[in-house]
Amino acid sequence: MTPTIKDVAKKANVSIATVSRILNNKPGFTPETKLKVLKVIEEIGYQPNGMARGLINKKTQTIGVIFPNVSNMYSAEVLSGIEDAAHEDGSSVIVCKTDSSMERTMKYLRVLAEKRVDGIVFASEMIKEPFYKFMQDVKIPVVLLSSISYQYPIPYVKVDDRHAAYTATIYLIEQGHKKIAMICGDRNDLIAGIPRVEGYKEALQHSGISVIEDYIINANGFAYHNGQEAMDEILVKKLDVTAIFASSDEMALGVLTTAHQKGIKIPDDFSVMGYDDLKLAQMSIPQLTTVAQPLYNMGKSAASMLFEMIATGEQVQSRIMPHSIIKRDSVKERL
Template identity: 60%
Template sequence: MNPTIKDVAKKANVSTATVSRILNGLPGYSEETKKRVLKVIEELGYQPNAVARGLVSRKTKTLGVLLPNVSSLFAAEILNGIEDTAHESDHSVIVCNTDSNGIRTIKYLQVLNEKRVDGIIFTSEVLKKEYYDAMIEMDIPIVLISTASYRYPLPYVKVDDKHAAYSATEFLIMNGHERIAMISGTKDDPIAGVPRVEGYKQALRDYGLMVDEQRITYGIDFGYKTGMMGMEQIINEMHDITAVFAASDEIAIGALSVANKHGWKVPDDISIIGYDNLKVAEMSIPPLTTVAQPLYEMGEIATKMLFKMINTGQTVESRIIPHKIIERQSVKRIEQ
């Protein structure tokens, strides 16, 4: 029979209320009493919950993951990699949907601190000073995914977004396209917005093509509706365009749907290349050519990095993950 809180209280010669207060970190007992109770917990193997285990071992076998949009396909791929890797090591995952909201992020960090998580994975969001300060106060390992900070020295796992966007644009150029539009996400987004636009522009410049700001459309995020709005603008205002670089696969799928609505055939009338290589890219009509981020692997690698930091107390090196073009059927070659 598993030991109970009454067994702990009896052997430690204290009340069950005292044991409960110690387990929940409440005041009202001496340091000597706390040590005695924790020793009895360890001796009896009493494990009421993760908090109690954490008080004994100083670990709760729980990780916190902060994501700005849990419902996105992008987040789902990363989260699968994190959760599979965590569960292989008998760890649980607390997922926090921050919604790119500073107040919500801070509140979730407070919750994770109260839950005494062993480490945090912070994903695809700008690392603000208040977030960093709250994390450092927790004194636990932290790894970033699909974001990085030059100001704050935290290890990260990501692709080189500028280089990946360059590769996508270069692929279109090498297939004979010279009049290329881009549908980006939020204009001033420093994570996936600015670097991908810069990569697109750099590729055009390097191949002697004109950089026209009017050929870049921006949206509210990197989702389906942004792709729809951007493609509407391209169809209505940019009649000479032969190809579109979409800054995410969800944007690309939105663009495909609008092209189809207007009777434009992809890739015969216009070519589209995406970014991410989400599972939905294989299912679209036509199947989407895209630049691949290995999102599942990024989640897996980041979790293993976090475990290494938890187990050794040492920092780890950041990882830039290679990207590659996945060629399907949404880009047509134009013979010069």
């Protein structure tokens, strides 16, 4: 039979309330009593019921994480940071994949509310009004990750996508490239589409280079196959470019694969630059030059901010994380 808190109290010769205070780090017992209770818990193998403790301290030591996609390396690296922060806090993580579906997102928000999670990390998607209203109604604290809301006062963790794309484009220009194509995930995407295209354009304009709209390829996504299709489009259109800036590493790897299949040499025929600095960027041939987001640290920061909000009940300051250029072998200086 599974030991209960009542069994612990009886064997330790203390009240159930004393055992509860010890389990929840509340005052009202001596160090000797604590040692005695913990020894009994170990001897009889008592496992505190998380939901029962939640009824006492109003917390379940669980957070939810909402992703549009969890099958890529971007999500894996971010989630690793979230998981480590949760482990340090003594909490668990429930991960929900929405496929960017409004219906599925609302479904998972309701599930997380029913599970009484202490907070939610909302990653890589825009907060729509029904999402925000629901979380406000159920009073669940939330932190945005790789996203931002100008409409709602929600703290966020992200890089400055516009500045990062500007930095990447300037780097290519400094290597002697003036004819630079950009593969954007979705030109109408407010999170990672519009800001990165704007950064690319600004870098060209500040360098006295004309923006050619045909050089901007709308790939409708950030996946590997989107990069392959975009590279095919560049070749079919016979765009007179010397460098390609892809707004994700997965797309850049798709470009490298298509180039190899077509007998195109990278970086001799085209220089290629990515965005993210996934672990895969070091595994490609040639290794991928990219603009790095500190993905693990972004995940850990988002979770840490959430735990601070849970503990204090107060809003926290948003964080813009640093980006950097990682120089590898896929970009060649053009003399």
